[in-house]
């Protein structure tokens with residue numbers, strides 16, 4: 001592929017300070033006028049996030065169709081000294097995928113949605129292609145139909161099968177990205193053994209659009225696990241759910257997923273979808289387990305006295321999974337919700353979940369809230385409806401509580417803008433300084449998604 005000449009060590013970036021009109025003209029030239037949106041009335045889907053909590057103005061939305069076009073856009077923005085915000089499916093939940101309300105300079109949003117014709121960047125067709133060829137892609141999440149591969153790599157997404165396959169970083173074996181100066185780094189060979197210095201792909205994983213635009217990824221695929229059984233089990237507490245997660249799985253049986261949701265969340269999923277309560281009795285907590293056992297429930301043990309439903313065929317399994325997978329959506333159906341995503345060591349998860357529930361329940365403006373998540377990963381999600389979008393006190397109280405338990409303020413959604421001020425709660429000053437040095441080296445003009453990751 002013929003790429004445009006690049007800036008580099010011998011050809012340093014100098015801000016030429018183009019006017020807005022000149023920049024728009026360069027963007028039109030780069031991607032075609034029809035792929036540049038500068039009318040604010042047409043930008044809503046790009047400038048408001050999925051949770052509807054975060055939004056801010058953009059100078060324009062640009063939709064390049066190739067790596068070469070991405071490079072031209074990046075060079076034009078570098079010349080103009082205008083920030084760039086890479087955006088995939090805009091399903092991120094931490095305000096990193098949309099501009100901030102008071103950004104000094106509204107960014108150009110670089111939407112990667114048109115890069116879907118390149119197989120590895122299209123999560124949906126990539127997944128289908130993998131399945132058609134007898135393979136499985138290990139990262140799966142409820143936003144699977146909207147999130148892009150680029151976005152999931154940029155956030156190092158987790159999802160429902162992390163215990164079996166690891167996070168996105170564990171799947172990336174090659175990467176291509178356009179750097180802020182328009183240069184292209186490409187290392188897509190996918191060699192199993194390749195100890196040739198820094199792993200740039202691993203660094204771009206979780207970089208949240210602050211280092212460059214990911215334009216292609218080579219992914220590790222897995223052989224499908226085989227037939228599974230899915231169980232939803234009523235539990236009296238998080239501690240009991242933790243205990244069952246180990247004791248209910250027969251020795252030697254592979255655990256594919258262990259998820260948890262609470263009574264208000266299960267209730268809301270039922271009422272929103274018009275479904276009956278799935279268990280015999282009501283329980284404070286429900287545990288969802290998926291095991292690889294040939295699909296005959298032989299992978300579960302000791303559940304004779306439990307209040308449990310087991311799904312063996314695909315449609316019953318999908319029905320059971322939907323109670324868990326719809327949690328984000330059903331809380332959002334109430335209106336704007338605060339969405340928190342934290343993790344704690346497994347040994348303290350039950351205590352942390354109980355304390356977080358008490359803490360949120362006591363907050364005066366909270367109307368409805370739910371606590372659910374990826375139990376096996378120590379990952380707790382909280383959905384809180386009631387406090388206004390700009391009330392950050394409840395978020396801060398949660399993050400400080402998690403830090404006291406030795407946890408992380410972001411398990412899988414990233415830091416974004418929402419938690420940039422709280423990064424120090426779980427990363428040391430030395431670590432943050434090292435990260436800032438990397439950012440300064442890759443993005444000396446500070447144009448890549450400013451305000452995200454670093455306060």
Ligand SMILES: Cc1cc2nc3c(=O)[nH]c(=O)nc-3n(C[C@H](O)[C@H](O)[C@H](O)COP(=O)(O)OP(=O)(O)OC[C@H]3O[C@@H](n4cnc5c(N)ncnc54)[C@H](O)[C@@H]3O)c2cc1C
Nearest residue numbers: 088089090091092096148150151152154157158159209214
């Ligand atoms: C219903 C629902 C369920 C979810 N479940 C999970 C879950 O289980 N696990 C999980 O980890 N997340 C989950 N998420 C969050 C979200 O789906 C993930 O963060 C996802 O990885 C974002 O992908 P995206 O393409 O939508 O990226 P966007 O939201 O567009 O962007 C997210 C971040 O990545 C950057 N970015 C996007 N594309 C690129 C690119 N090509 N190059 C460089 N930077 C880029 C953006 O600048 C931004 O900072 C969920 C979200 C929803 C709405």
